[in-house]
Amino acid sequence: MTLRRPLPRLLPLAAATLLAFSPGWSAAETNPWYVGISQGFTADTNVFRVPDSFGKSKDIISSTGLIAGLDQPFSRMRLGAKAAVNWNNFVNNKQLNNTSHDVLATLEGSTVERLSGDVMLYDRANLNRYDLSSAEGASTEKDVLHVTGGALRARVGLVTTWTLEGGYSFEQATHSLDLFTNRDVRQGAVNLGIRLAPSDLWSVRLGVRRTDGTYPRFVSGSTGAVGDDFTRDDIDLSLTWVPTGNSKFDARLSNTKESHSVQEQRDSHGWTGLVGYDWTLTGKTRMRFQVARDSGAGRSDSDLGLITESSDTQVRDSLAWKTTWDATSKISVNSSLGHSRRKLDNAFSQSGGGVTATQTSTARDRLTTLGLNASYEALRNLRFVCGVYYEKRSVDGDNNAGTTYPYDVTTGMCNMALTLR
Secondary structure: OOOOOHHHHHHHHHHHHHHHHOOOOOOOOOEEEEEEEEEEEEEEOOOOOOOOHHOOEEEEEEEEEEEEEEEEEEEEEEEEEEEEEEEEEEEHHHHHHHHEEEEEEEEEEEEEOEEEEEEEEEEEEEEEEOOOOOOOOOOOOOOEEEEEEEEEEEEOOOOOEEEEEEEEEEEEEEEEOOOHHHHEEEEEEEEEEEEEEOOOOOEEEEEEEEEEEEEEEEEEOOOOEEEEEEEEEEEEEEEEEEEEEEEEEEEEEEEEEEEEEOHHOOOEEEEEEEEEEEEOOOOOOOEEEEEEEOOOOOOOOOOOOOOOOOOOOOEEEEEEEEEEEEEOOOOOEEEEEEEEEEEEEOHHHHHOOOOOOOOEEEEEEEEEEEEEEEEEEEEEOEEEEEEEEEEEEEEEEOOOOOOOOOEEEEEEEEEEEEOOO
């Protein structure tokens, strides 16, 4: 018996139960834990992310969810956890109905001396809206991307001028649809660095990173799967500067060398990094600007955690701007603007028959994203969020057949979450 259909009908009963057992809407203390339910609706104008000439498929998606969380300090440690599971149902494309989840657990701690650290574990699964490199080959089947990972970070010298930092992170991403299993990836990264912080106003860090990974089924044939093993070595120079009480500047410049056992066209040696600026205009308005350059394999925040990137991407240059405005104590408005340009190839789309560096074709495209949403906390345990988002991809030049193509999509969503704390 499936739970998908009864759940929406149980929402009124569940809401009443939460209200009945709630300790009070305006209780002075907040419990370290919460549990709740959520219901959302999303309208999507281009479900399969295809160009206009291919025929867009519009749909409305209902997402019914359960949520829970914990934030519990004890002794010199703090345990945090968040979990959400959603039953997602499409009105028109019912073959895409799926169950998604997102689980995150963190543990932070320090000793009486100068040792501190944190641990992070996560597991999430979501519908993969992957667009194939050729619109004619776009799949309308369900593909669920499952990502599991974790990271460990340790520091020696927390309150001293010099701090020694190191850590390890691991991530595995797998696709449920056979068509995309050649994009499955496993990767692990170790980093070590030393930080100089003469004052609270600025610090600089010099570190090294080593990433080892593999696409275990990059080429599949009658004799079995052939994996593409890759390594990435980074020398990082990072800077954090707080010029004023309402601004913060952060930057990282990395000398990056990447090598592949099969995809020789992706071997590279150059510079990656980012520049970011956080600005608090007023007590109610905050902004974040960021410019970044990175490759697809081994992408990381350098200190904690790996980041899954589109497997087609060789290198991406991106610009992001985010703004948060707390209109009132209950209403918050968020806006975002992003623009990126990437260099990519069609190796994964062609790898069924085997690929060499001379067989792949490369291309460049641009992606622009706009977003606006507002949240309203009607009560301490009741929150509403609505937003609209726009995404447009354009292609540079005309020699991109079989590698990338243009499309645009607009989505709108509204979500309600009711929690018991």
